[in-house]
Amino acid sequence: MALTETPLLFEFEVVSSEDLTFIPMCVRFNLDRFGLRISLAQWQLLPYEDRRLLARFPVDDDTEIEPNFDHALFEMLRTHANVEPEWFAPEEAPAWRNVSAVPGGVANQAGLADLRTPDIEDWAQLAPFQRYVLAKLARKPEANHDFVPAMREFGLAVPRNAAR
Template sequence: MGLNEAPLLFQFEVASSENLAFIPMAVRFNLDRFGLRISLAQWQLLPYEDRRLLARFPVDDDTQIEPNFDHALFEMLRTHANVEPEWFSPDESPAWRDAATVPEGVARQAALAGLAAPAAAQWAQLAPFQRYVLAKLSRKPEANHDFVPAMREFGLAAPR
């Protein structure tokens, strides 16, 4: 599987990530699947074209399909920031992979937003990357400003 033609951005990300000043969900997904952590400051030290390239990597859960994300990130950070990403052990069974059960964090985030949590059938119909995004946006106990726009974009909440 090759790189996408353009950076993968959801509509709810365009305003904050169009210039790639913030780490897009596609890059966050790949950081998580490879067990890498970088700070926003490190991300912003990378030239725009490098950030754009990292945002073009596929968002497939199989690290064997596109194993070069981690290598590219390491080289870019060494070259432009003289740092390396921090390693961590990726979760072997993250909640978003379970298509049958809506994670507690997603239900809690929906309640904070005054929305109904996705029904199990709705959750199961989401693409794995969409489930990842909602789970990622729901990991903290306070309301996330991107959660409601993501729910709307994924057809889980009525448009305004």
């Protein structure tokens, strides 16, 4: 797959990631997909144009489709920071891939925000990348400031007590 013309940013990310100071969800997705970890400090050592290029890689779950993200990241970090990303084994079956069950973390975050937990039909209708984003934002037990804006952007921000 080809690179996108512009970085892949959700509306809720624009304020915090438009200048690519922070690692956008599209880059986080590809890091997780390839089993690579970098720190925010390492990300910020990369020149803006390199960060912009990494944010243009496709967000497809198939590592065979676009295998150059990891190579590009390695070269950029070696060149500009004299470091390499840390490797880890990617999850074989992450919760966001399962369309028949909403991850517990998503339900927890929805509860913390006083929102209705998405039902299975709503969860299954989300694009895989959207499910990844919600699961990623919901991985910690405390409230995530981007969770509600993401739910709103994905059409799922329904108050807990609202009628169906």
